[in-house]
Amino acid sequence: MKKLINSVDNIVDEMLDGMTAAFPQYVKRLEGFNVLVRAKGPSDKVALVSGGGSGHEPSHGGFVGRGMLDGAVAGEVFTSPTPDQIYEAVKAVNGGKGVLLIIKNYTGDVMNFEMAEDMASDDGITVSHVIVADDVAVENSTWTTGRRGIAGTVFVHKIAGAAAEAGLTLSEVKRVAEKVISNVRSMGMAVNACTVPAAGKPGFELEDDEIEIGIGIHGEPGTHREKISDVNNITDKLIDKILAEGIYSSGDEIALMINGMGGTPLMELFIANKHAHEVLDGKGIKIAKTYVGNYMTSLDMEGFSVTLLKLDDELKKFLNAPADTPAFVQF
Amino acid sequence: MKKLINSVDNIVDEMLDGMTAAFPQYVKRLEGFNVLVRAKGPSDKVALVSGGGSGHEPSHGGFVGRGMLDGAVAGEVFTSPTPDQIYEAVKAVNGGKGVLLIIKNYTGDVMNFEMAEDMASDDGITVSHVIVADDVAVENSTWTTGRRGIAGTVFVHKIAGAAAEAGLTLSEVKRVAEKVISNVRSMGMAVNACTVPAAGKPGFELEDDEIEIGIGIHGEPGTHREKISDVNNITDKLIDKILAEGIYSSGDEIALMINGMGGTPLMELFIANKHAHEVLDGKGIKIAKTYVGNYMTSLDMEGFSVTLLKLDDELKKFLNAPADTPAFVQF
Numbered sequence: 097m098k099k100l101i102n103s104v105d106n107i108v109d110e111m112l113d114g115m116t117a118a119f120p121q122y123v124k125r126l127e128g129f130n131v132l133v134r135a136k137g138p139s140d141k142v143a144l145v146s147g148g149g150s151g152h153e154p155s156h157g158g159f160v161g162r163g164m165l166d167g168a169v170a171g172e173v174f175t176s177p178t179p180d181q182i183y184e185a186v187k188a189v190n191g192g193k194g195v196l197l198i199i200k201n202y203t204g205d206v207m208n209f210e211m212a213e214d215m216a217s218d219d220g221i222t223v224s225h226v227i228v229a230d231d232v233a234v235e236n237s238t239w240t241t242g243r244r245g246i247a248g249t250v251f252v253h254k255i256a257g258a259a260a261e262a263g264l265t266l267s268e269v270k271r272v273a274e275k276v277i278s279n280v281r282s283m284g285m286a287v288n289a290c291t292v293p294a295a296g297k298p299g300f301e302l303e304d305d306e307i308e309i310g311i312g313i314h315g316e317p318g319t320h321r322e323k324i325s326d327v328n329n330i331t332d333k334l335i336d337k338i339l340a341e342g343i344y345s346s347g348d349e350i351a352l353m354i355n356g357m358g359g360t361p362l363m364e365l366f367i368a369n370k371h372a373h374e375v376l377d378g379k380g381i382k383i384a385k386t387y388v389g390n391y392m393t394s395l396d397m398e399g400f401s402v403t404l405l406k407l408d409d410e411l412k413k414f415l416n417a418p419a420d421t422p423a424f425v426q427f
Numbered sequence: 428m429k430k431l432i433n434s435v436d437n438i439v440d441e442m443l444d445g446m447t448a449a450f451p452q453y454v455k456r457l458e459g460f461n462v463l464v465r466a467k468g469p470s471d472k473v474a475l476v477s478g479g480g481s482g483h484e485p486s487h488g489g490f491v492g493r494g495m496l497d498g499a500v501a502g503e504v505f506t507s508p509t510p511d512q513i514y515e516a517v518k519a520v521n522g523g524k525g526v527l528l529i530i531k532n533y534t535g536d537v538m539n540f541e542m543a544e545d546m547a548s549d550d551g552i553t554v555s556h557v558i559v560a561d562d563v564a565v566e567n568s569t570w571t572t573g574r575r576g577i578a579g580t581v582f583v584h585k586i587a588g589a590a591a592e593a594g595l596t597l598s599e600v601k602r603v604a605e606k607v608i609s610n611v612r613s614m615g616m617a618v619n620a621c622t623v624p625a626a627g628k629p630g631f632e633l634e635d636d637e638i639e640i641g642i643g644i645h646g647e648p649g650t651h652r653e654k655i656s657d658v659n660n661i662t663d664k665l666i667d668k669i670l671a672e673g674i675y676s677s678g679d680e681i682a683l684m685i686n687g688m689g690g691t692p693l694m695e696l697f698i699a700n701k702h703a704h705e706v707l708d709g710k711g712i713k714i715a716k717t718y719v720g721n722y723m724t725s726l727d728m729e730g731f732s733v734t735l736l737k738l739d740d741e742l743k744k745f746l747n748a749p750a751d752t753p754a755f756v757q758f
Binding site for chain 1 (some may be wrong): 429430432433434438441442443444445446448449450454464481482484485489529618619636638655658660662684689690691692693694695696697698700701704717718719720721722724726727729730731741751754757758
């Protein structure tokens with residue numbers, strides 16, 4: 097294993113300090129915790145907290161800032177953050193209008209975020225949560241009952257964040273977040289596995305001509321392995337599985353995300369995007385906005401995921417609203 | 428080789444179409460050419476054109492937009508664009524106030540951009556150019572007489588772009604660009620080599636415990652190979668070589684860029700950034716702004732470069748000015 101780290105034991109700690117050093121205009125770290133919150137402190141609006149295991153950067157700390165998250169909790173690599181860390185985040189961002197937790201659907205994440213919700217509720221803080229389960233690849237997986245939450249989560253951050261910034265109440269922000277969750281689906285693939293630093297070797301081995309379809313964001317198994325083919329064919333498979341959900345029809349307007357897994361050259365993501373546009377255009381699905389880049393990664397994994405979000409006027413308005421965070425700036 | 432492509436022969440063509448499909452609000456492609464220009468066409472200001480071989484995404488097309496470039500010319504992978512392509516870009520972006528070419532110092536790039544400059548001058552277009560040579564690693568290299576132009580080029584795009592947007596004349600924009608070039612230095616390293624698609628195998632082989640220091644952005648050799656050590660030690664070596672230039676002193680204000688080479692997890696870049704801040708803080712060098720991410724990549728190469736830009740009031744003003752491009756948004 098060749099990693100640009102100092103010690104496997106302090107990766108998350110050093111990463112968070114490195115993010116804070118890079119972006120003091122956006123984020124500060126809660127002293128003694130693996131939590132990033134907005135540099136300017138809580139404000140008079142519903143606050144959003146997300147997080148999960150580390151290794152998905154820029155998720156989630158990169159999305160803390162105006163128009164998106166108020167706090168992000170970082171667990172160890174691919175490990176759920178503990179309830180006390182989440183609880184501290186909730187207390188720190190609460191501005192009196194309530195706190196919404198945005199949870200990716202992994203058993204540990206759901207359990208720990210819900211425990212933190214109970215702890216904060218006992219303190220009199222109004223807390224609610226939503227669970228993102230956008231991955232159509234598998235119904236249950238290594239660490240999940242039900243579908244996994246992957247790159248579609250970033251759309252929840254963006255749109256619920258804009259709704260909160262617009263002054264909506266907690267129940268309204270939650271309603272908007274749940275609409276995104278209803279309308280968003282993703283599926284990914286890997287060319288090469290990622291290496292968790294503490295493990296020191298790739299989570300699985302693929303042959304020189306083999307790829308994994310339906311992979312999650314922790315190197316957990318996908319639907320199947322197959323021989324590598326051209327990226328148009330691979331993109332077709334991901335989109336076909338998403339379209340089989342029956343959510344997206346001719347005439348619909350969507351947002352599209354081509355998300356890199358961390359080790360994938362941007363060049364290749366753009367080539368996949370070209371074909372995704374052709375396929376969706378051919379089906380009469382109108383792409384209102386496209387995002388191409390590393391949003392929800394899996395350490396050094398090479399591969400990509402496709403995410404489709406069906407838009408209505410409300411979601412479109414909040415998607416297009418300004419956001420100013422380390423990893424997502426839009427005006 | 429496992430790449431997410433369709434054919435090695437049409438990578439650049441498909442990538443450019445994929446970028447245009449993703450970001451029609453920012454860029455359009457000149458029909459029949461590997462050139463991206465601003466979607467809104469030329470405006471009444473000095474126009475900036477850059478480019479070079481492909482494989483460095485988001486450079487250079489990702490920086491076309493308000494406050495940065497007006498046009499970007501994409502050569503084949505790691506191959507200089509031809510003079511006729513550059514000439515077409517110059518003609519397309521010219522708004523009557525002159526065109527500045529921002530060239531990275533590679534022999535082929537310099538020759539072809541200068542030929543295009545001559546062709547456009549013959550048409551009566553006022554064209555000038557600057558050459559970026561920020562890489563302190565080696566004085567001459569495989570494809571260079573003199574130092575190579577690497578990630579520091581992005582600061583030239585940003586600052587000269589803001590100067591042009593502010594209405595400065597061509598000679599003034601050129602003066603500002605040259606001030607950036609005088610004040611910017613970079614150095615990089617690689618953990619793993621990149622694979623040029625047409626070659627089908629890595630450009631060089633590193634042992635399992637070996638890294639290359641002083642690498643360029645095409646997998647060309649660096650200063651030396653050594654055993655991998657912790658990232659703090661590696662970062663020290665890059666910064667020491669940059670500081671040996673004698674440009675950056677206690678009390679100076681700088682911008683810092685920790686640039687990923689394409690295959691490097693953001694997590695690792697943040698860890699390097701933490702130490703870079705500690706080292707520079709310790710020397711009394713004030714970091715006014717930090718950029719961490721993939722700005723000037725080398726396909727799937729794993730590694731990073733450090734760039735320091737010494738600021739004065741003028742450079743700081745233009746660095747902090749708004750920019751709105753696919754890969755760099757700042758307000």
